[in-house]
Amino acid sequence: ASGKVKLFPSFLNSMKSMIIRPVTFLKSPQFFWIWLVYGSTYAAANITETVCDHLETDVALPKLLSTFATNTSTCIAKDQAFAKMFGTKVPSAVPRQSYAIWLTRDILSMAVFFTLPPIAGRGIADYTGSERSGYYVAQFFCPLVFQTFLTPIHLLGYDAYNNPNNTVRQRIQFVKKDYWKNIGMRCFRQISPWSIGTIGNSELRRYFTRLFASK
Secondary structure (H helix, E strand, C coil): CCCCCCHHHHHHHHHHHHHHCHHHHHCCHHHHHHHHHHHHHHHHHHHHHHHHHHHCCCCHHHHHHHHHHHHHHHHHHHHHHHHHHHCCCCCCCCCHHHHHHHHHHHHHHHHHHHHHHHHHHHHHHHHHCCHHHHHHHHHHHHHHHCHHHHHHHHHHHHHHHHCCCCCHHHHHHHHHCCHHHHHHHHHHHHHHHHHHHHHHHHHHHHHHHHHHHCC
8 A cells, every 4th residue: 555565566475475484474563463453353343242132232333333443443553553664754653634534444344344234134135035144145245345445545544644745636546556456455355354254253153152041
């Protein structure tokens, strides 16, 4: 996103590092930040859902707010660290403009990742014949389909940090550059944590809920 390194060479270099030097990769600050974002967000979602189930109240809004608060705080810290590590200028304070853009990205992302799939799944269930399978379809595809507008917002945050004096036209040109490649890469990255990962998290939570309920 900083423009310092081309998209695919950067991706291939990261994959090579992960395969050849897995221990070094796992100890890297990049891995730590990504793990922190996903781990804390899932924890917030699971805790909120458990509490709402216990209180017998609707989980949609509390889950959105808790995951947004958790994901936002960790994502902003992660994005600030990444911008300083990989940015094209000397590290400096992150401008309010970047914070505002990243906040917008995060609230929309949490809605797409956690709030929308159960709702869309109920509609898809009319065609799949099962609410559970409908949820699986919605949960897998929602994080990917909505990257068409989440990715530009994500990139704008980095551009606002690296080039705070850019005009609106320059920002549009930055987003348009490698637009589909960036979306493709973002979709590829979302499959593991937010498509497959969220389904797996739901299944694990369902399994342990039944396990503890039977004791």
